Amino acid sequence: MSSTNNKKTIEILHLAMSFGLILIIGTFYYLRYSQEGLSFSTEFSSFNLIAVSSGIAGLLIAQFLFKSLTKNQNTHRINDENFSKMKPAYLTKWLIIEAAGLINAMLFFLSGNLLLLYFAIALSLVLY
Numbered sequence: 001m002s003s004t005n006n007k008k009t010i011e012i013l014h015l016a017m018s019f020g021l022i023l024i025i026g027t028f029y030y031l032r033y034s035q036e037g038l039s040f041s042t043e044f045s046s047f048n049l050i051a052v053s054s055g056i057a058g059l060l061i062a063q064f065l066f067k068s069l070t071k072n073q074n075t076h077r078i079n080d081e082n083f084s085k086m087k088p089a090y091l092t093k094w095l096i097i098e099a100a101g102l103i104n105a106m107l108f109f110l111s112g113n114l115l116l117l118y119f120a121i122a123l124s125l126v127l128y
Contacts, residue, residue: 058100
């Protein structure tokens with residue numbers, strides 16, 4: 001497989017992960033909006049604590065794993081050799097951020113708290 005095919009494959013995968021998360025967030029918002037149970041609460045609750053901590057932990061872990069997986073790679077200049085070694089690092093980073101966004105989206109759907117929706121949207125923007 002040529003390097004342009006590899007790059008296109010990972011670009012398509014990245015876009016699919018990004019827009020998949022946005023689609024799930026939109027679907028949960030639509031389903032929850034039809035129930036008219038939306039609120040904006042910054043109170044201390046288990047949903048808020050789990051959502052915010054999973055989002056922040058997801059971002060930190062994703063960045064730490066990416067740095068550790070690409071420690072011996074030249075990330076400034078990507079060639080065919082580096083690209084095949086960096087592909088798992090990028091996929092791991094995106095997967096962790098997407099998982100944190102999905103957790104926030106699911107907790108928004110369960111609680112109806114708009115704060116969790118905004119946090120899920122922020123994570124989807126970071127993923128994109």
